Amino acid sequence: MKNLVILGAGTAGTMMANHLHHHLKTPEWNISIIDERDKHYYQPGFLFLPFDIYTPDDIIKTVEEFIPKEVSLIKSKIDKIVPEENKVQLTDGKQLDYDVLIIATGAKIATEETPGMEGEEWQKSVFDFYTFDGALALRNKLRDWTGGKLVVHITEMPIKCPVAPLEFAFLADSFFKNKNMRDKVEITYVTPLSGAFTKPKATEALTHLLDEKNIRIESDFAIEQVDNEKKEIIDYGGRAIPFDILVTVPTNKGDELIERSGMGDDLNYVPTNKATLQSKVYPNIFVLGDASDIPASKAGSVAHFEAEILTDNILHFVKGEPLTEAFDGHANCFIETGNDKALLIDFNYTHEPVEGSFPFPGIGPLRLLKESRMNHMGKLAFRWIYWNVLLKGTHIPFVSANMSDSGKHYEKALNE
Amino acid sequence: MEKVIAGKPITVNEEGYLTDFNQWDEKVGEAIAAENHLSLTPRHWDVIKYLQNEQKNQVALSIRRVGKSGVVDIKELYSLFPNAPLKTATKIAGIPKPASCI
Numbered sequence: 169m170k171n172l173v174i175l176g177a178g179t180a181g182t183m184m185a186n187h188l189h190h191h192l193k194t195p196e197w198n199i200s201i202i203d204e205r206d207k208h209y210y211q212p213g214f215l216f217l218p219f220d221i222y223t224p225d226d227i228i229k230t231v232e233e234f235i236p237k238e239v240s241l242i243k244s245k246i247d248k249i250v251p252e253e254n255k256v257q258l259t260d261g262k263q264l265d266y267d268v269l270i271i272a273t274g275a276k277i278a279t280e281e282t283p284g285m286e287g288e289e290w291q292k293s294v295f296d297f298y299t300f301d302g303a304l305a306l307r308n309k310l311r312d313w314t315g316g317k318l319v320v321h322i323t324e325m326p327i328k329c330p331v332a333p334l335e336f337a338f339l340a341d342s343f344f345k346n347k348n349m350r351d352k353v354e355i356t357y358v359t360p361l362s363g364a365f366t367k368p369k370a371t372e373a374l375t376h377l378l379d380e381k382n383i384r385i386e387s388d389f390a391i392e393q394v395d396n397e398k399k400e401i402i403d404y405g406g407r408a409i410p411f412d413i414l415v416t417v418p419t420n421k422g423d424e425l426i427e428r429s430g431m432g433d434d435l436n437y438v439p440t441n442k443a444t445l446q447s448k449v450y451p452n453i454f455v456l457g458d459a460s461d462i463p464a465s466k467a468g469s470v471a472h473f474e475a476e477i478l479t480d481n482i483l484h485f486v487k488g489e490p491l492t493e494a495f496d497g498h499a500n501c502f503i504e505t506g507n508d509k510a511l512l513i514d515f516n517y518t519h520e521p522v523e524g525s526f527p528f529p530g531i532g533p534l535r536l537l538k539e540s541r542m543n544h545m546g547k548l549a550f551r552w553i554y555w556n557v558l559l560k561g562t563h564i565p566f567v568s569a570n571m572s573d574s575g576k577h578y579e580k581a582l583n584e
Numbered sequence: 585m586e587k588v589i590a591g592k593p594i595t596v597n598e599e600g601y602l603t604d605f606n607q608w609d610e611k612v613g614e615a616i617a618a619e620n621h622l623s624l625t626p627r628h629w630d631v632i633k634y635l636q637n638e639q640k641n642q643v644a645l646s647i648r649r650v651g652k653s654g655v656v657d658i659k660e661l662y663s664l665f666p667n668a669p670l671k672t673a674t675k676i677a678g679i680p681k682p683a684s685c686i
């Protein structure tokens with residue numbers, strides 16, 4: 169019997185378990201998936217929790233209920249991979265042999281990268297919303313905050329869901345408007361990038377929205393430290409930005425297990441072929457989701473498109489066939505803009521987000537890079553789709569793993 | 585588009601980055617630095633040479649990487665090239681602006 173082992177039962181690992189058990193069956197194959205958690209968090213919901221839009225119950229389910237019964241779920245912390253011996257060591261001393269390994273251990277915040285971040289003021293006036301605990305603490309703070317300077321901040325790129333901090337700023341604007349206290353809150357968006365986003369067309373649209381909502385932007389800000397006493401963030405050039413509440417996205421890194429296995433880059437991401445999703449070093453190791461170093465967005469939608477392609481490639485690999493170089497970096501993200509509206513962006517490695525309609529060219533019903541209520545409904549529907557369609561590895565009708573460029577308004581020369 | 589830098593016609597993109605490294609020499613670097621109100625010291629040149637070398641080896645540039653390179657720490661990088669150090673330094677070095685990840 170051969171062993172396929174999946175590390176991590178979050179978004180990406182769970183999808184792979186659901187895809188693969190249809191193809192790799194006993195008695196030839198045994199599939200195991202390992203995670204240290206009991207709870208599966210719907211991370212996109214962390215954006216809504218601070219504003220009392222979702223409750224904890226909306227965004228937490230068990231890991232177990234999404235793992236097919238043919239797959240063995242092992243609850244343990246993973247110590248390390250020993251790739252030369254095709255072995256995985258768990259912290260309880262157990263060991264697993266694998267023929268094929270899938271790494272899907274995700275990315276998480278690393279507050280220790282910035283001096284003073286997790287200091288005196290942590291969860292008093294300095295918050296993150298990239299963890300369940302952080303989002304919950306922030307909700308409790310915002311419920312009876314009377315106003316002041318709100319600073320929304322990105323430490324460094326890459327981060328998961330790179331638009332989430334912008335969405336946070338937009339939702340904060342409408343949250344305080346609805347509480348009739350927008351005039352008491354000054355919102356500043358602080359980013360290490362030169363503008364609101366990484367891609368030119370989307371940056372234009374988003375900068376416009378920031379202006380409209382009276383959110384000030386401070387760009388090119390590379391943070392050196394958080395000063396807990398003065399309540400300021402300070403960059404390497406000495407620029408200081410004062411806050412009453414700091415909502416920061418700390419540096420994101422892959423899990424330390426990758427470092428312990430000697431398999432990561434300086435942020436613990438695993439070097440991965442961006443078209444096949446195979447490890448650049450070990451042919452029988454594949455990487456998907458936030459754990460890899462490919463230049464695609466770290467998003468659940470990306471993991472979904474990757475999972476379809478990786479399933480094919482794993483089946484090719486076990487049959488000794490050549491892999492297909494199929495993944496194009498396809499990402500599809502809703503951007504909440506507040507007041508029950510949202511934007512939608514659809515892009516890949518080579519095509520930046522532009523205006524247009526989705527998924528049906530010329531028809532929609534979703535509009536690319538334009539605010540609409542329909543897009544907001546799409547974002548809220550995403551939670552249902554996540555629990556009921558995405559995790560189960562079901563194909564979403566009309567949305568292909570590779571990006572389609574029809575219905576999109578590109579200029580003649582494509583940037584990037 | 586073309587721009588005369590240090591007395592030579594040089595092809596640059598709309599943000600002023602050289603599109604052909606073969607057109608670069610130290611005089612061009614100094615002229616771009618002057619446009620950015622910088623005069624280059626040996627420490628500036630250490631950073632510029634390091635960046636050019638990384639570019640040659642196709643290493644993706646980031647502030648974090650430069651900070652860990654052993655060539656300069658981030659604090660000094662900022663004092664050498666204030667405001668947006670990597671963007672200014674790559675422009676002077678005649679190499680592309682670092683692509684920010686998505």
Ligand SMILES: Cc1cc2nc3c(=O)[nH]c(=O)nc-3n(C[C@H](O)[C@H](O)[C@H](O)COP(=O)(O)OP(=O)(O)OC[C@H]3O[C@@H](n4cnc5c(N)ncnc54)[C@H](O)[C@@H]3O)c2cc1C
Pocket residue numbers: 175176177178179180181202203204205210211212213214215244245246247272273274275297298299328329332423425456457458459466467468469470471501502
């Ligand atoms: C605030 C926020 C908003 C977001 N919004 C969106 C959105 O709107 N749309 C979208 O598509 N995506 C969004 N995302 C991103 C999306 O949630 C992630 O890209 C996705 O969950 C990645 O899946 P993954 O499986 O790679 O990682 P994860 O789902 O994080 O899973 C990793 C798993 O590995 C386990 N693990 C790690 N290390 C170990 C170890 N050593 N031992 C045992 N287990 C381990 C963890 O316990 C975890 O269960 C958002 C993320 C955040 C934080």
